[in-house]
Amino acid sequence: MSEKAECLAHFSYEKSHEKLLLVDIQSCGYEMCDPEIASAELFSHDEHDEGNEVLYCAGNMSVQAISKFTSCYKCNVFFEMVGLKEF
DSSP: OHHHHHHHHHHHHHHTTSSEEEEOOEEETTEEEOOEEEESOSBOOOTTOSSOOBTTOTTOOHHHHHHHHHHHOOOOHHHHHTTOOOO
């Protein structure tokens, strides 16, 4: 299950054009749950909003999580099955 969760994270990163990454995916048996989202941008940039809000709640580990994942992740058997590019 952990390799499938890593592949899902890889998928989210590639399909979002390197702007989002599903992180902290947990599993219980064959079910995945409780993901967080790390985004390349930590704050919203709404010109009509005086106070920028943190995107995706307080769990957004932003570029730190993305950097750690992309530097440590090793593509596994599942990334080819879904047609992802190798890091």
